[in-house]
Each structure stands twice: as C-alpha cells, then as structure tokens.
Amino acid sequence: MSHHYRINGSMLQQFNEKPVSIIGTVTKIHPSGNIIDLETSDKQHIVVRLSEHVDVNAGSIIEVLGNVDNRNQIVCDTIVTFEPEQTANFDMDMYNQAVMLFQHYPQDYLVNL
Amino acid sequence: MANQRLTTGALLRYIRGNTSEKATLQVVGIKPIESKTDDPSGSAKRYRLMLSDGKSTFSSCMLGTQMNKLIETDSLKENSIIRVDRVMVNSIDKQNGRVMLMLYEIEILQSDCERIGDPVALPLTDIINSGTNTNRLETTNNNQAQAPISAAASSATNVIRQDSKALPTLDDRKKSNGDNRLGSKGTNGIDKERIINIDTLNPYMTKWTIKARISNKSQIRTYENARGPGKLFSCDLVDQSGEIRATGFNAECDKFYSMLEIGEVYYIAKASLKAANRQFNNTNNDYEMTFNHDTIIEACDAGEGENIPQVQFNFISINDIANRSANSICDVIGVVKSTSDMQTIVSKASQKEFNKRDLLLVDEKASISVTLWGQQAEEFDGSSHPVVAFKGIKIGDFNGRTLSCINSTLIRQDPPETQRTVELRVWFDNEGKSIDLPDLSKGADTGNRQTVIKTLSQIVVEGLGLGDKPDYVCVKGITTLIKKDTAVYMMCPEEKCGKKVVDENNGTYRCEKCNKTYNNFKWAYMISAEISDVTGAQWITIFRNEAETLLGVTADEFGNHKLNQSESIMEDIIRKAMNRELIFKLRAKAEQYNDERKIRFTCMSVNDMDWSSHGRRLINEINQMEPIQN
Numbered sequence: 001m002s003h004h005y006r007i008n009g010s011m012l013q014q015f016n017e018k019p020v021s022i023i024g025t026v027t028k029i030h031p032s033g034n035i036i037d038l039e040t041s042d043k044q045h046i047v048v049r050l051s052e053h054v055d056v057n058a059g060s061i062i063e064v065l066g067n068v069d070n071r072n073q074i075v076c077d078t079i080v081t082f083e084p085e086q087t088a089n090f091d092m093d094m095y096n097q098a099v100m101l102f103q104h105y106p107q108d109y110l111v112n113l
Numbered sequence: 114m115a116n117q118r119l120t121t122g123a124l125l126r127y128i129r130g131n132t133s134e135k136a137t138l139q140v141v142g143i144k145p146i147e148s149k150t151d152d153p154s155g156s157a158k159r160y161r162l163m164l165s166d167g168k169s170t171f172s173s174c175m176l177g178t179q180m181n182k183l184i185e186t187d188s189l190k191e192n193s194i195i196r197v198d199r200v201m202v203n204s205i206d207k208q209n210g211r212v213m214l215m216l217y218e219i220e221i222l223q224s225d226c227e228r229i230g231d232p233v234a235l236p237l238t239d240i241i242n243s244g245t246n247t248n249r250l251e252t253t254n255n256n257q258a259q260a261p262i263s264a265a266a267s268s269a270t271n272v273i274r275q276d277s278k279a280l281p282t283l284d285d286r287k288k289s290n291g292d293n294r295l296g297s298k299g300t301n302g303i304d305k306e307r308i309i310n311i312d313t314l315n316p317y318m319t320k321w322t323i324k325a326r327i328s329n330k331s332q333i334r335t336y337e338n339a340r341g342p343g344k345l346f347s348c349d350l351v352d353q354s355g356e357i358r359a360t361g362f363n364a365e366c367d368k369f370y371s372m373l374e375i376g377e378v379y380y381i382a383k384a385s386l387k388a389a390n391r392q393f394n395n396t397n398n399d400y401e402m403t404f405n406h407d408t409i410i411e412a413c414d415a416g417e418g419e420n421i422p423q424v425q426f427n428f429i430s431i432n433d434i435a436n437r438s439a440n441s442i443c444d445v446i447g448v449v450k451s452t453s454d455m456q457t458i459v460s461k462a463s464q465k466e467f468n469k470r471d472l473l474l475v476d477e478k479a480s481i482s483v484t485l486w487g488q489q490a491e492e493f494d495g496s497s498h499p500v501v502a503f504k505g506i507k508i509g510d511f512n513g514r515t516l517s518c519i520n521s522t523l524i525r526q527d528p529p530e531t532q533r534t535v536e537l538r539v540w541f542d543n544e545g546k547s548i549d550l551p552d553l554s555k556g557a558d559t560g561n562r563q564t565v566i567k568t569l570s571q572i573v574v575e576g577l578g579l580g581d582k583p584d585y586v587c588v589k590g591i592t593t594l595i596k597k598d599t600a601v602y603m604m605c606p607e608e609k610c611g612k613k614v615v616d617e618n619n620g621t622y623r624c625e626k627c628n629k630t631y632n633n634f635k636w637a638y639m640i641s642a643e644i645s646d647v648t649g650a651q652w653i654t655i656f657r658n659e660a661e662t663l664l665g666v667t668a669d670e671f672g673n674h675k676l677n678q679s680e681s682i683m684e685d686i687i688r689k690a691m692n693r694e695l696i697f698k699l700r701a702k703a704e705q706y707n708d709e710r711k712i713r714f715t716c717m718s719v720n721d722m723d724w725s726s727h728g729r730r731l732i733n734e735i736n737q738m739e740p741i742q743n
Contacts, residue, residue, distance in 0.1 A: 089725065094729065
C-alpha cells in the first residue's frame with residue numbers, strides 16, 4: 001500500500017525522494033512524449049519524467065503519482081487523466097488550499113490509503 | 114546508536130548562516146515567553162527552545178507561533194526529536210554572541226524520547242567567530258586570535274579599542290544623529306540586497322528592507338493622551354507576499370505623510386514591528402509596523418516596482434457573508450446593480466448628521482446591500498454598473514446581512530489585480546443584469562442560502578425540532594436506505610386533499626377525509642429514506658417534487674411500475690438514487706405519537722453537492738478554528 005503525499009510545486013524540495021501526488025495542468029509536452037511540464041496548483045512549473053509515452057493533452061488537468069528526484073523533478077510511475085467534464089469545475093485554487101492544509105495539520109489528514 | 118540520528122554540528126552551521134540544511138535535533142528545553150502586545154485579547158505566547166545536535170546545545174531558538182499548538186498538545190516536549198525544515202538566523206548582536214535561530218517549519222520525528230548523548234552549550238567564541246557578518250571582526254581575528262574572546266567576555270569598550278572605527282552595535286544606532294549611515298558597509302540608506310518579503314517580517318529581525326506599494330493611506334489624525342497631544346497616519350504596504358499596516362507618529366508623521374503617495378512603490382528599512390492591534394488593524398498579518406527615528410524610506414525608480422501588486426485582496430463570495438459573523442471584516446467584489454440617492458441621517462447618539470448612499474452589490478450567486486458614508490458616498494457613481502471591490506468592509510446583521518464601509522475600507526472600481534473583474538463584467542452583461550438573485554439583505558432565514566449546514570449528530574445534540582416552532586437545517590448526507598414498497602401511495606384525486614384513499618377493489622376509491630368515493634386516484638410520493646453522514650444516520654420523509662428529484666421519475670410513473678409489478682424496474686430506480694451524496698434541507702418538528710414524542714424530519718429540498726462552495730465553507734470553518742495569533 002503506497003502512501004502518496006499530496007503536494008504542490010513549492011513543496012517539492014521538502015519531499016525529496018518521497019512518493020508524492022501532484023495535480024496540475026499540462027503546459028508543455030516534450031516532443032519525445034516522455035517529459036511534460038506541469039503547472040501546479042500554486043502556479044509553479046515542474047518537470048515530470050515518464051517512463052513511457054503517455055497520451056495527455058496540453059491544457060488538461062492530470063494527477064501525477066511518483067517520486068521526487070534530486071533535480072526537483074518528478075519521476076512518475078502513474079498518471080491519472082480525467083474527462084474534460086470531470087475537470088470543468090475543478091477549483092484549482094481550493095485544491096491548493098487543501099494541500100496547504102494537509103501540510104499545516106499533518107496529524108489531521110490521513111496519508112496511508 | 115541513538116547519536117547517529119541527530120545531525121551533529123548542525124547548530125553551529127545554522128548560526129554560521131547555512132540554513133538550507135535540514136538537521137535532526139533534540140529539544141532539551143522549552144520556555145514560554147509572554148510577548149508584549151497592545152492587544153488585550155491576545156496572549157501572544159512564544160516558545161523558546163533549547164536544541165541539541167548531540168554534541169552541542171543552543172538555547173536561543175524561537176518557535177514560529179503557528180506551531181505553538183504542538184507544544185500545547187504535548188506533541189512537542191522535552192527530549193522530542195525534530196527535523197528542522199525551515200530556519201533563519203537573526204543576529205541581534207553578533208559581536209557579543211547574541212544570535213537567535215528562528216524555526217519556521219519543523220517536523221516532529223519522535224515525541225517521546227530519551228536524552229541523547231551529553232551535549233554541552235555552544236561556546237560563545239564559536240558563535241562570535243562564525244560567519245562573515247562584520248569585516249572588522251575578521252581583521253582582528255587575523256591579528257590577535259585571543260583578543261575577540263576576551264573582548265566579548267569583557268565590556269564593549271575593549272572591542273572598540275581593538276579597531277579605530279565604531280562597531281555597529283545596537284546602541285550605536287541611536288548615536289547616528291539621523292544620519293542614516295550603516296557602519297560597516299558604509300552604505301548610505303537602503304541596502305537593496307537585503308529585500309525580503311513582507312510576510313516574513315517579525316519583531317526579532319534587525320536588518321531588513323522591504324519593497325512595497327502604498328495601497329491605502331489614511332488622513333492625519335490628532336489625538337490626546339497622558340503624554341500630551343499627538344498625531345498619526347497609517348498606510349497599508351503591499352508586496353507579492355502579503356501586506357502590513359504601518360503607522361507614523363508625530364515626527365515620523367510629518368516626515369513621511371506627504372512623501373508617501375498611494376499607488377507608488379518604496380523601499381523601507383528600519384522600522385519597529387510589534388503584534389498587530391486587532392482593534393484597529395485588519396490587515397492579513399500578525400504584525401504591524403511603526404516608523405521610527407531610524408526609518409529609511411526611498412522611492413523606487415520608475416519601472417522597478419512593476420512586479421509589486423497594487424493591493425492584496427482576499428475575496429469571499431457574497432454567499433459566504435452569510436456564514437461570517439456580524440462586525441467582522443472581509444473583502445468582497447461584485448457588480449453594482451443599483452445605487453440609491455444620497456441620504457442624510459442623524460445619529461441618535463451624537464446628534465451628528467451623516468451622509469450615506471446604499472448600493473446593491475451582486476455576484477453570480479447572491480446580492481447584498483452595501484452602505485457608503487461621507488465623502489465616499491458623495492463621490493460614488495454607480496450608473497455604469499461598475500465592478501467594485503471592497504477591501505476591509507464591515508459585515509452587519511441588519512435584516513440578514515449587509516455591508517458597511519468603515520474608515521479604512523478601500524474601494525476600487527474595476528480592479529486590474531484580479532480576474533474576478535473580467536469574470537463579473539462578462540457575467541453581468543450577459544445574464545446578471547436581468548436576473549434576480551437571492552438577497553442576503555432581505556430578512557433572515559429565507560431560502561436555502563440562509564439555512565445553516567450541520568451534521569446529523571449536531572442536530573440530535575442541539576435538540577433541533579424540540580421547540581415550539583419547527584427548525585430548518587441543511588445536511589450533507591448520503592442516501593443509504595430507501596423503502597421501495599411504500600415509496601408511493603394512492604392519493605385522493607381532490608386538489609389539496611392529499612389523504613390516502615382506500616382501494617375498494619371495484620374500480621372505486623374512497624377518501625375518508627372528503628367523505629367521497631372516486632373513480633380514480635393519483636399516485637403520490639411518500640418516501641421513507643435513511644440518510645447518513647460521518648456522524649450518524651437519520652430517517653427522513655420525502656414527498657412530492659423532492660422525491661421526484663431524488664428518484665428521477667414522477668410518482669405516476671413509479672406507481673404504474675408498481676401496478677405492473679415491475680420489480681426489477683423499481684429496484685433499478687431505487688438503486689440509482691442510493692448512495693448519492695446530496696444536500697438535504699430538512700424540517701425538524703417533534704410530534705406526539707401516543708405517549709411518545711418523536712422528531713419527524715421532512716425533506717424540503719434535495720440539491721446536488723456544490724463541491725466548490727462546500728470546500729470554501731470548510732476552509733472558512735477551519736480558519737475560524739485557528740487561534741487568534743495565527
């Protein structure tokens with residue numbers, strides 16, 4: 001059972017080598033298809049490295065599960081994509097506030113799923 | 114073995130300025146410090162920790178107040194092991210070894226623990242000799258290795274004799290005669306290398322500079338107190354990280370009032386910081402600033418201040434105002450749907466005349482009445498239905514909820530800092546101007562918006578429904594059980610009767626209430642359903658439209674399935690209605706059944722979850738649970 005900490009862009013450094021979950025908007029897809037640039041809930045840009053090519057659209061919201069490596073990038077093992085209808089009303093700012101609450105009160109939010 | 118867990122040598126490294134390291138340390142002492150504050154309600158406690166890295170201890174470590182509860186809940190105690198995630202060094206008086214470590218973020222690795230090792234206090238000499246702070250100290254070190262140690266141990270005059278120029282100690286600042294020269298670097302005025310964010314300012318720092326825009330400036334006000342007459346003005350300073358209130362009294366008032374212009378950006382250094390006085394100051398900062406004799410303010414060159422926002426808004430939706438308490442302050446934005454004429458009222462208390470103007474402010478979900486006073490009222494023109502943002506406006510509870518400007522309220526028309534301006538403009542021009550929104554200022558307890566949300570256990574604990582009048586409450590719950598077989602009943606076809614008819618089994622149906630026999634009947638819903646939430650479960654009854662909303666079919670359709678004995682179709686309908694998370698508005702009323710008094714819950718409405726507003730409500734409630742000093 002893996003426990004992925006939900007974080008945003010600014011928290012990457014703190015979670016070095018830990019399993020994390022990041023939700024963000026795909027801004028750029030490297031031509032090779034294996035590297036994507038993600039704008040996180042706190043409007044930071046981070047780099048996500050995929051082990052294999054995944055079909056995501058720029059501008060779509062995805063969830064990335066993986067580990068933070070030494071270069072402050074995410075080595076991704078799972079990507080969760082959503083239908084446009086599902087993310088149409090997603091309040092990214094509120095998600096960011098939620099993520100910060102999880103950090104602020106770690107004793108009140110479960111991580112082990 | 115235990116020693117390996119602590120990061121030996123880390124304390125000295127931190128003091129030397131290497132604050133990016135995330136060391137594991139042990140708490141060997143905790144001391145509460147009462148912070149001096151003008152705020153009568155606040156007990157701004159601050160905890161001072163003595164930390165050990167296994168080899169050395171350091172006793173001047175201040176814990177960020179947002180982590181006070183770790184100590185108060187006994188998670189952080191003596192011998193706890195922590196990991197320091199964010200720390201800063203404050204050199205109060207480096208020459209004499211007075212530095213402090215400010216702990217901004219820590220994580221408790223182990224609450225209960227044995228004392229690790231036998232650490233000893235860091236020698237003063239190590240602290241003084243660390244770092245690259247003053248050039249002077251390094252040169253003396255080179256010449257006389259022993260001298261600094263004895264200098265620190267003995268009086269300050271020895272230190273001055275070592276070198277001809279005066280050292281920048283805390284006392285020297287007062288001797289500067291208004292000539293704002295910093296001793297060591299010889300710089301005249303602002304140190305632009307040291308610009309920090311407004312949200313990191315605290316009273317324990319000495320050398321800092323901020324680059325901020327004046328978002329609001331008050332008039333000069335005079336006052337009289339025991340010390341005689343005085344004057345002051347206040348302004349709000351804004352940068353990318355946050356905002357802070359700054360006040361200039363007497364001499365500083367004269368010096369800076371005319372210099373500071375609203376909307377312009379300035380470098381500011383050397384002012385006093387203290388806990389914010391919540392009576393007068395509603396800015397989003399624990400501290401407030403006071404300009405003093407040493408304060409330096411320099412205008413920013415044109416173009417240098419472009420990245421500083423004009424003002425910091427923390428908007429809440431008009432809807433949410435219903436959830437806030439009266440007399441609290443908030444920021445809000447909306448479109449001016451209508452504006453009243455100027456009115457003059459006379460205060461009963463003071464017999465003074467006041468000019469005021471009311472306007473109706475709307476956003477996508479609600480509307481509210483806003484009152485402007487005095488000059489703001491006179492100058493306001495809402496004829497173009499502008500988008501207007503209010504910062505620091507007071508919530509009143511007259512007839513529900515209203516907003517009223519106070520002295521420090523900032524009004525901005527069509528503010529460019531927020532996307533909301535465009536969103537509201539587009540929405541209003543397309544739909545908003547022609548629809549009628551629920552008005553928070555039209556009496557309390559009408560409509561869904563005013564009905565407060567509670568948990569099922571709260572309803573029981575608070576005894577809702579036990580009073581003479583029925584209670585209305587909203588619950589976020591999941592349908593866990595629905596009684597299929599009794600979902601519909603045969604109802605009297607007479608308008609407004611509603612009573613169950615008896616099936617005579619010969620094509621006629623008898624209604625006892627009307628005392629008539631009919632040839633037909635109507636199917637009607639009376640669903641017994643159980644809803645549950647995290648705190649409990651409750652049976653409720655759902656009629657008419659609400660039932661139709663829940664099941665997705667009319668009573669008639671369901672009744673026909675029942676007549677046709679289409680069990681699987683009915684089961685399917687029920688199944689689709691189960692396990693749905695919805696907002697139920699309930700009417701709770703106690704009713705007498707024989708000798709028992711039971712509370713009956715009737716469903717007044719069923720609505721889908723609005724996750725956005727639910728999330729915002731939760732964030733609000735969580736924020737209200739924070740202690741005052743946060």
